[in-house]
Amino acid sequence: MKVGLLVATKLGVKLDERDIVSAERVGPRHRSGRASGESGEGAGAGGSAERPRPLVVRVTRRALKDELIKSTRVRREGTTADLGLSAAPRPFYVNDRLTKTNRLLFNRAREAKKQLHWRFVCTKQGRVYARQEEGKARHWIRSEGDLTRVSVQPCCLEYVGL
Template identity: 40%
Template sequence: MKEKVNNIVTRIAEAEAKISASKCDDIQVKIERRLNYRDQTSFLNDLEITGLDELANENPIYLITIIAQKVGISLDECDIVSAGRKGKRRSGDVINGEGAVPRPQPLVVRLARRTLRDQLIRAARSRPGVDTAGIVNTVQSRRFYINEPLNW
């Protein structure tokens, strides 16, 4: 009888362990799905601006408000959640003993609303000749591009 009771107790313990492990796995999968969904929806408010020269003491929020004015959109600082350069600042390559100007990192902006992002992208595409004149003090003005970020 003692042997049968011990056998039943071990079987119950094994069954409880399986149930609790599967519940934990299910909960973990649900949490991961929820986090992934939130990340994906927050990326819908992001945009990437390429072609702007990097300056030592630049203010990304000021840059995006000036760019928005240049393409014809009214944008306040409260509409911008965050703005900054993507990655580290690149150093110049040495070509034939001379230093080259590094390619600037893109400016990544997260806006408060998706409609603002869509308006900015649409306005930039409708004005293909818009350039950096009056935005960044450079020797030569060049085009900048406003797009959706494709990779993170």
């Protein structure tokens, strides 16, 4: 919980202990590939034995979560050194926690972005969105079918005669 409060303070969001429902580390431990007592290369730049697992913080209100994410977009490049943690400085990120379906959909949308030269693919409030370029409409991607629908451009439709 302490780290969640530190991150919120760094981002300029007023968060109280009672605003946090739960805070827990998730996923497998990340090992550096170096056994204890072994020297040499392989531990990475910092030489630390392991990096921390992602921290999932659940807050009481969606408005608080949205404010945290919005503040993260404004204040990029936050590091653990800014939080006063003693470990080697590493960047930290604040993201939506997506469902498995939306996480896979988001990954496919990012792949399509590279292939089709889209400008933006993002998530907001747990939903996946895509935009072809600045000033164009934002499309809510709900299924893989939406990826093909968004990728078809009007100039191509006229050329085919549709």
